[in-house]
Amino acid sequence: MFKKTGVILLSSALLLTGGSLAFGPEQGKAKKTPPPQANQKVENVIFMVPDGYSASYATNYRWYKGEETVLDSMLVGMMRTHSANSEVTDSAAAGTAMATGEKTNNGMISMSPEGEELDTILEAAEERKLSTGLVATSTITHATPAVFASHVDDRNNEAAIAPQILENDVDVILGGGKEIFLPESKDGKQEKNLIQQAKDDGYIFVEDSKALSNVKKEEDKLLGLFAEGPMAPELDREETKQPSLSEMTDAAINVLKKDKDGFFLMVEGSQIDWAGHAHDAAWAMADSEAFEEAVQAAVEFAKKDKNTLVVVAADHDTGGMSVGGYGEYDANLEILRDVTATGDFMAEALNEEQSNAKEVVKKYAEIDLTEEEISQIRNAEEPANAINEVISKRALVGWTSTEHTGTDVPLYAFGPQADLFAGLHNNTDLPHLFAEALKIKFE
Amino acid sequence: MFKKTGVILLSSALLLTGGSLAFGPEQGKAKKTPPPQANQKVENVIFMVPDGYSASYATNYRWYKGEETVLDSMLVGMMRTHSANSEVTDSAAAGTAMATGEKTNNGMISMSPEGEELDTILEAAEERKLSTGLVATSTITHATPAVFASHVDDRNNEAAIAPQILENDVDVILGGGKEIFLPESKDGKQEKNLIQQAKDDGYIFVEDSKALSNVKKEEDKLLGLFAEGPMAPELDREETKQPSLSEMTDAAINVLKKDKDGFFLMVEGSQIDWAGHAHDAAWAMADSEAFEEAVQAAVEFAKKDKNTLVVVAADHDTGGMSVGGYGEYDANLEILRDVTATGDFMAEALNEEQSNAKEVVKKYAEIDLTEEEISQIRNAEEPANAINEVISKRALVGWTSTEHTGTDVPLYAFGPQADLFAGLHNNTDLPHLFAEALKIKFE
Numbered sequence: 001m002f003k004k005t006g007v008i009l010l011s012s013a014l015l016l017t018g019g020s021l022a023f024g025p026e027q028g029k030a031k032k033t034p035p036p037q038a039n040q041k042v043e044n045v046i047f048m049v050p051d052g053y054s055a056s057y058a059t060n061y062r063w064y065k066g067e068e069t070v071l072d073s074m075l076v077g078m079m080r081t082h083s084a085n086s087e088v089t090d091s092a093a094a095g096t097a098m099a100t101g102e103k104t105n106n107g108m109i110s111m112s113p114e115g116e117e118l119d120t121i122l123e124a125a126e127e128r129k130l131s132t133g134l135v136a137t138s139t140i141t142h143a144t145p146a147v148f149a150s151h152v153d154d155r156n157n158e159a160a161i162a163p164q165i166l167e168n169d170v171d172v173i174l175g176g177g178k179e180i181f182l183p184e185s186k187d188g189k190q191e192k193n194l195i196q197q198a199k200d201d202g203y204i205f206v207e208d209s210k211a212l213s214n215v216k217k218e219e220d221k222l223l224g225l226f227a228e229g230p231m232a233p234e235l236d237r238e239e240t241k242q243p244s245l246s247e248m249t250d251a252a253i254n255v256l257k258k259d260k261d262g263f264f265l266m267v268e269g270s271q272i273d274w275a276g277h278a279h280d281a282a283w284a285m286a287d288s289e290a291f292e293e294a295v296q297a298a299v300e301f302a303k304k305d306k307n308t309l310v311v312v313a314a315d316h317d318t319g320g321m322s323v324g325g326y327g328e329y330d331a332n333l334e335i336l337r338d339v340t341a342t343g344d345f346m347a348e349a350l351n352e353e354q355s356n357a358k359e360v361v362k363k364y365a366e367i368d369l370t371e372e373e374i375s376q377i378r379n380a381e382e383p384a385n386a387i388n389e390v391i392s393k394r395a396l397v398g399w400t401s402t403e404h405t406g407t408d409v410p411l412y413a414f415g416p417q418a419d420l421f422a423g424l425h426n427n428t429d430l431p432h433l434f435a436e437a438l439k440i441k442f443e
Numbered sequence: 444m445f446k447k448t449g450v451i452l453l454s455s456a457l458l459l460t461g462g463s464l465a466f467g468p469e470q471g472k473a474k475k476t477p478p479p480q481a482n483q484k485v486e487n488v489i490f491m492v493p494d495g496y497s498a499s500y501a502t503n504y505r506w507y508k509g510e511e512t513v514l515d516s517m518l519v520g521m522m523r524t525h526s527a528n529s530e531v532t533d534s535a536a537a538g539t540a541m542a543t544g545e546k547t548n549n550g551m552i553s554m555s556p557e558g559e560e561l562d563t564i565l566e567a568a569e570e571r572k573l574s575t576g577l578v579a580t581s582t583i584t585h586a587t588p589a590v591f592a593s594h595v596d597d598r599n600n601e602a603a604i605a606p607q608i609l610e611n612d613v614d615v616i617l618g619g620g621k622e623i624f625l626p627e628s629k630d631g632k633q634e635k636n637l638i639q640q641a642k643d644d645g646y647i648f649v650e651d652s653k654a655l656s657n658v659k660k661e662e663d664k665l666l667g668l669f670a671e672g673p674m675a676p677e678l679d680r681e682e683t684k685q686p687s688l689s690e691m692t693d694a695a696i697n698v699l700k701k702d703k704d705g706f707f708l709m710v711e712g713s714q715i716d717w718a719g720h721a722h723d724a725a726w727a728m729a730d731s732e733a734f735e736e737a738v739q740a741a742v743e744f745a746k747k748d749k750n751t752l753v754v755v756a757a758d759h760d761t762g763g764m765s766v767g768g769y770g771e772y773d774a775n776l777e778i779l780r781d782v783t784a785t786g787d788f789m790a791e792a793l794n795e796e797q798s799n800a801k802e803v804v805k806k807y808a809e810i811d812l813t814e815e816e817i818s819q820i821r822n823a824e825e826p827a828n829a830i831n832e833v834i835s836k837r838a839l840v841g842w843t844s845t846e847h848t849g850t851d852v853p854l855y856a857f858g859p860q861a862d863l864f865a866g867l868h869n870n871t872d873l874p875h876l877f878a879e880a881l882k883i884k885f886e
Contacts, residue, residue: 055850056850058851080502320768322848328844331529405499410851422519
């Protein structure tokens with residue numbers, strides 16, 4: 001819905017004041033591309049992965065935000081995402097491609113389809129004495145961070161991934177998944193306490209936002225595990241003591257930047273994907289916002305540093321999201337700004353007969369459900385799914401799948417040698433381009 | 444379906460022979476971007492619009508084709524598509540943005556929301572003595588071609604558009620819609636015979652493929668109307684005497700290229716969009732192929748000519764198409780290669796009781812329908828839609844809408860000053876960039 005929103009008010013205001021934000025009808029002026037920076041030296045690479053974030057997420061998020069995003073100014077190309085055995089990749093195979101330069105089968109973590117271990121760009125950076133870091137809002141042993149510093153044939157084997165990340169001597173490790181590092185926890189599968197081992201190996205260990213903010217930049221190695229399992233969705237984070245993705249990104253850069261040999265840091269906005277699987281449009285937008293804030297933090301550092309390349313690429317689309325849908329020439333992303341909880345959270349707040357659906361959805365989504373929508377939620381096998389479908393339809397966010405889809409995704413870069421990423425790439429190109437920018441050997 | 448297809452056979456063959464086509468797992472080598480060509484002179488602009496062709500169409504078409512496409516090598520950026528009154532544009536408002544540099548409301552043809560006529564880039568080119576051309580597979584008075592050479596407040600008023608295109612003295616006009624130019628035809632709404640008027644004004648008039656191929660390049664002005672209404676879908680074209688989109692493109696270039704002042708040509712692959720509205724995945728792919736052949740023709744001319752800029756941008760996505768869908772990690776585009784008719788055509792071939800659905804779909808789509816699929820088609824209000832849904836689900840092509848959606852679309856360019864189009868643009872940027880490349884005034 002276009003005319004009733006803050007968006008149009010914004011652009012009208014800009015017209016009156018001669019402003020030039022993107023939404024006004026006067027936005028006709030040609031945009032200049034930044035000059036190529038091919039010859040500037042790259043000392044640091046920050047690779048950021050908004051898991052599941054295809055062009056429709058980028059477009060919907062721009063409407064949700066009401067103005068152009070930092071990513072909009074960084075678009076340089078697009079990227080193919082297929083795996084070795086399917087047009088539609090999972091995050092393990094997509095991550096493996098972006099970490100190793102090789103296609104593998106869905107489910108595999110930096111191993112070839114035949115089970116060979118594949119060298120990763122993070123390992124190559126370490127060999128050349130660069131510092132390295134992994135940041136995610138999932139468990140840090142989840143597929144996307146895992147592919148950079150471990151090799152297992154089944155992504156679900158997170159217990160095998162945790163010790164490998166430590167053995168790989170990744171300097172900064174921030175995310176969820178504490179229980180995966182411990183023998184005594186609920187899902188504990190370790191023989192020994194890996195957190196204690198990390199401390200013995202010189203890592204400082206933190207468990208909440210406050211401790212993270214107190215980490216001194218002199219620390220050599222940093223392990224932060226902020227939740228037993230995955231970290232909280234952005235919509236529910238304020239209830240916790242967990243840091244935001246941008247706080248983790250800032251903290252990682254702060255520790256890594258003192259290495260004169262440079263650093264390679266991977267930052268994942270893990271839960272955009274989970275929101276897409278759940279068709280939870282509000283969660284997808286809130287986690288896209290958290291991701292954009294992390295990109296902003298990285299870009300601000302890169303602007304000051306001048307030798308840092310920031311590259312952003314999703315691993316795949318999730319859910320076949322569309323901007324509009326349902327046979328309407330319209331989209332209502334602005335209603336999602338009023339949603340303050342995930343569908344899962346709202347479903348938890350339902351009573352046993354789900355007779356309070358109207359009140360719960362009003363409280364957390366500012367939506368007055370119709371009788372039809374109420375009965376849709378009350379009769380659903382999975383009320384969370386039904387709540388998400390109702391909100392998606394209200395926002396006119398369409399979906400074609402509960403799993404990933406295989407469309408090419410946008411590719412973004414900022415900083416010296418950003419132009420290396422111009423045009424259409426395969427996901428396997430990325431680590432080779434990182435190596436080329438860093439002038440390190442990677443074949 | 445990945446392993447059973449020609450695609451994988453192809454890439455295996457390439458591995459064996461050391462080839463490097465895009466689909467092989469070895470495709471890890473970094474791709475070099477072409478050097479910027481900012482200083483080369485642009486004399487001609489060929490602007491090509493694959494109506495409805497978003498990133499998912501591009502990806503699906505690549506799988507359908509089994510190898511990278513000419514467009515893949517031309518990707519330079521992406522483009523926003525919204526109109527003045529909606530996040531989800533129609534073709535009239537999107538075309539107006541790309542022809543005039545101004546956003547307008549859905550439905551309007553190169554008029555502002557307030558009803559003012561907006562100057563178009565084609566008109567500006569004519570003022571500077573460039574030759575001009577419009578080519579489409581819809582009626583030539585349909586929204587996308589219409590916006591370049593007419594001004595009406597309702598896209599459906601094609602009778603008002605036809606005389607304006609002639610008055611605007613467009614040098615080459617090729618497409619469908621003969622009946623719109625005639626008073627005596629079925630839908631004839633003209634007071635006089637506009638075809639006769641065009642002939643009197645010096646146009647040569649042709650009506651079929653053969654006559655088009657015989658047009659001499661010395662001709663000044665060319666009017667080709669190859670169907671009473673829209674031209675035939677690519678899948679059904681062989682039954683007709685209609686030229687292909689690439690034949691029309693070649694013919695247009697052949698007449699226009701003699702102008703030493705240069706030319707501006709717009710070529711639309713109109714029916715990719717109609718296939719998307721119908722969820723007819725095979726039609727969408729066949730018309731994408733016809734469009735790619737037309738791009739190939741334009742690029743071949745540009746390579747020889749060296750002063751021709753080819754730019755390709757869809758006006759919007761149609762249907763919210765996805766690559767995969769339906770909860771599967773898979774896509775089966777290759778089955779669409781065996782489909783030889785549109786869903787509409789197949790529905791026409793059904794008998795009254797639709798008892799021959801199995802035979803018809805076997806004959807034209809090489810698909811053995813299940814009992815469930817047969818009853819889905821027989822019980823459908825619109826059998827063509829049901830046939831298209833069955834085939835889309837078999838091919839794992841997802842859809843979220845019967846109308847357009849609002850995702851950013853890929854932007855492609857080839858030739859001198861192609862780098863002007865790098866990055867994320869708004870659709871209103873395009874005519875300004877064409878003018879900048881051609882060094883003509885357009886504000």
